[in-house]
Amino acid sequence: MAGLRRSLDILFIAFYVFEAVSTIFFDTQQLLPSHLYPKPLTDLFSWYIQHFRDPYMANARNMPWFASFCIVEFITHIPFFFFAIYAYYKGPSQCPWIRIPVIMYCVQIITFVTAVEAGVFFDDFSKTKLVAPRDFGERLKLGTNYSLFFFVPLTNLVDAIFSSAYTPKAKTA
Secondary structure (H helix, E strand, O other): HHHHHHHHHHHHHHHHHHHHHHHHHOOOHOOHHHHHHHHHHHHHHHHHHHHOOHHHHHHHHOOOHHHHHHHHHHHHHHHHHHHHHHHHHHHHOOOHHHHHHHHHHHHHHHHHHHHHOOOHHOOOOOOOOOOOOHHHHHHHHHEEEEEEEEHHEEEEHHHHOOOOOOOOOOOOO
């Protein structure tokens, strides 16, 4: 059981490290001026938009609902990622204070991704002149890309709600 616990902790550490790096260097490009980023990062951002045909990342400024989620991510998630990395590195029994913030983060991100996934599969992109999925295959590719941000937080949420690992260990004298 200890092996499974540590495997989950490593999964969550990897997820939050990825989230911290990608949010700071990638996601913020949606709303901040491009001159703040080195060319390789702006090239990567452009490649992502073209490769996945992501209308939300490409047009966040024109989609207030998506831009508002991004602003929340920049303000609240970036600091949270570092607390989560620390807590899962130490282990949830050593940092039981992480349980409530993890539950809050996971519920929020699952809600956000559900809204994006609904848009990916049900928005009518036929009239848009901007980058967007052109067929079901491209919608599936984009939806699959976003699914990581649904399933790992869902796993983290279930773990945070039901695992006894978040119970503080009694200190021995």
